[in-house]
Amino acid sequence: xxxxxxxxxAPHTNPIEKLRAQCLARxxxxxxxxxxxxxxxxxxxxxxxxxxxxVKGLSSAGIAxxxxxxxQIFSLCxxxxxxxxxxxxxxxxxxxxxxxxxxxxxxxxxxxxDKTGDGVVSVEDLHGVYDGRTHPKYQSGEWTEEQVFRAxxxxxxxxxxxxxxxxxEEFLNYYSGVSASIDSDDYFVAMLKRAxxx
Numbered sequence: 698x699x700x701x702x703x704x705x706x707a708p709h710t711n712p713i714e715k716l717r718a719q720c721l722a723r724x725x726x727x728x729x730x731x732x733x734x735x736x737x738x739x740x741x742x743x744x745x746x747x748x749x750x751x752v753k754g755l756s757s758a759g760i761a762x763x764x765x766x767x768x769q770i771f772s773l774c775x776x777x778x779x780x781x782x783x784x785x786x787x788x789x790x791x792x793x794x795x796x797x798x799x800x801x802x803x804x805x806x807x808x809x810x811d812k813t814g815d816g817v818v819s820v821e822d823l824h825g826v827y828d829g830r831t832h833p834k835y836q837s838g839e840w841t842e843e844q845v846f847r848a849x850x851x852x853x854x855x856x857x858x859x860x861x862x863x864x865x866e867e868f869l870n871y872y873s874g875v876s877a878s879i880d881s882d883d884y885f886v887a888m889l890k891r892a893x894x895x
Contacts, residue, residue: 712766713773713790719760720791721877729853729870732788734758745781788870793877800869802886806893807868818853818863820846 720727735746735754746754752767762770774782774790812822820843829835829845840848853863853871872889879885889895 712762712769715766716755716760716762716770717791717793719762721793721874724874726871726874728788728791728873729867731755731758731760731791732784732866732870733854735784735787739784743781744784746784747781751782788866792870792873795873795876796882798882799872799876799885802889802895803869803872804865805895806889807865809893809895810863810868811865816865818850818868820850820861823849 717728720731723730731754734757735751738746738750738754738757748768748771751771752764755762755767770787770790771782774787776783776786807818810818810822810826812824812826813819823829823846827846827849829842829849832840832845834840835842835845847861850861850863851859853867854860876885879888
């Protein structure tokens with residue numbers, strides 16, 4: 698994998714900034730893709746990883762970090778020195794900083810989509826919220842409305858595991874990548890209000 702200078706990015710000395718930059722270089726799906734890799738590796742569903750699992754997850758995701766940098770990130774996120782790193786604490790450290798205003802509008806959009814209130818947006822939730830019949834592939838007869846809904850959900854899912862379900866965490870991860878490229882809170886809020894009719 699090319700280093701930061703080869704990709705036209707300034708080199709980062711802080712390991713978490715270096716990891717964040719590599720994820721954001723992959724677009725809005727970068728952070729959520731890494732989160733998905735870690736969830737898959739979490740065999741006991743504890744929502745945490747030990748150092749060996751963390752290093753293996755970084756490698757599986759194609760992230761170029763040295764062992765020392767991985768150890769520094771792990772130590773930063775293992776706040777209670779338990780030898781495990783909590784997913785939420787890791788993702789909070791990795792996401793580009795967002796204002797409370799941005800986080801709230803993202804949460805509002807997610808709640809609008811989550812019609813069943815189960816914390817997961819699925820095809821069932823999209824009926825009545827998203828009109829798939831206006832999609833060009835539906836109109837041409839190439840796709841059913843269900844296929845349009847699934848393609849829509851897949852845009853928020855990680856490329857390696859498209860399950861047709863989007864959690865609040867995946868939604869936040871997606872929009873943290875979008876947020877990183879928008880300087881103004883007002884513009885970001887207006888964009889989400891327009892997109893989700895909030």
